[in-house]
Amino acid sequence: MFGSHSPGTASSACGLASTSSYGTLRGKVDGLEIQRAYTPISPANAEGYFEVLIKCYPTGLMSRYVRSWSTGDTAFWRGPFGDFFYKANQYGELLMLASGTGLAPMVPILQTITDNAEDETFVTLVGCFKTFEGIYLKTFLQEQARFWNVRTFFVLSQENSPEKLPQSYREKTRFGRLAQGLIKELVGSCRRKPFALVCGSAEFTKDMAKCLLCAGLAEDSYFLF
Numbered sequence: 001m002f003g004s005h006s007p008g009t010a011s012s013a014c015g016l017a018s019t020s021s022y023g024t025l026r027g028k029v030d031g032l033e034i035q036r037a038y039t040p041i042s043p044a045n046a047e048g049y050f051e052v053l054i055k056c057y058p059t060g061l062m063s064r065y066v067r068s069w070s071t072g073d074t075a076f077w078r079g080p081f082g083d084f085f086y087k088a089n090q091y092g093e094l095l096m097l098a099s100g101t102g103l104a105p106m107v108p109i110l111q112t113i114t115d116n117a118e119d120e121t122f123v124t125l126v127g128c129f130k131t132f133e134g135i136y137l138k139t140f141l142q143e144q145a146r147f148w149n150v151r152t153f154f155v156l157s158q159e160n161s162p163e164k165l166p167q168s169y170r171e172k173t174r175f176g177r178l179a180q181g182l183i184k185e186l187v188g189s190c191r192r193k194p195f196a197l198v199c200g201s202a203e204f205t206k207d208m209a210k211c212l213l214c215a216g217l218a219e220d221s222y223f224l225f
């Protein structure tokens with residue numbers, strides 16, 4: 001089963017629950033068997049279903065397969081796989097650095113924290129997108145940012161005018177690329193010693209690891225998805 005959220009993305013509900021792990025989706029395109037990894041964004045305690053946020057690329061093979069789905073189709077998944085497991089109050093503050101669909105593994109962790117009144121972990125989530133339009137899960141992120149222990153920031157690489165943004169985004173949005181200066185500022189503004197989670201393209205992940213080290217985090221103080 002699946003239902004479209006917005007053009008270019010799809011969500012699927014089947015039979016696998018997970019925290020911050022991923023599953024592999026099997027597909028067939030032009031007779032070719034393919035598999036790709038996707039990260040469930042449903043809450044960790046979801047039972048009997050999971051949801052994924054899939055970006056469909058114009059020339060992507062799995063993207064073509066996903067675009068061919070209709071309501072009621074069956075999709076084949078394996079998993080969960082992955083090796084980051086979140087435990088309540090394990091860290092003072094989580095600094096989540098996500099680019100594009102790299103937001104996906106942050107979603108169940110964030111929700112696990114805010115669903116648990118006894119989890120006092122602070123969260124600073126930084127989402128990097130090309131445009132305001134392109135920010136995923138805006139409503140979810142706005143709701144999460146209302147919790148006392150959650151802050152959200154956005155970095156937009158292809159926009160440069162705050163006046164074009166809704167008022168509620170102006171203060172928490174920066175323009176350009178997420179780079180060393182802002183990472184230092186974010187780490188410095190964390191209310192407790194941060195543990196960073198990074199997910200995005202290979203280049204983004206590599207850049208962020210370098211910036212975090214420069215900002216004073218030790219190698220065992222971040223996890224790269």
Ligand SMILES: Cc1cc2nc3c(=O)[nH]c(=O)nc-3n(C[C@H](O)[C@H](O)[C@H](O)COP(=O)(O)OP(=O)(O)OC[C@H]3O[C@@H](n4cnc5c(N)ncnc54)[C@H](O)[C@@H]3O)c2cc1C
Pocket residue numbers: 022036037038039040052053054055056057058059060061062063064101104105201225
């Ligand atoms: C552990 C893990 C978790 C993942 N979780 C998610 C997730 O939750 N949601 C999600 O949408 N994706 C996720 N991905 C990426 C996903 O597995 C596929 O790589 C992606 O959907 C593209 O697959 P495709 O078959 O459509 O494209 P392919 O046929 O593999 O690629 C063809 C073309 O698509 C374009 N393309 C593919 N990937 C990218 C990219 N990252 N950036 C820019 N252009 C690209 C390029 O033009 C490329 O040449 C994850 C990957 C990993 C390893």
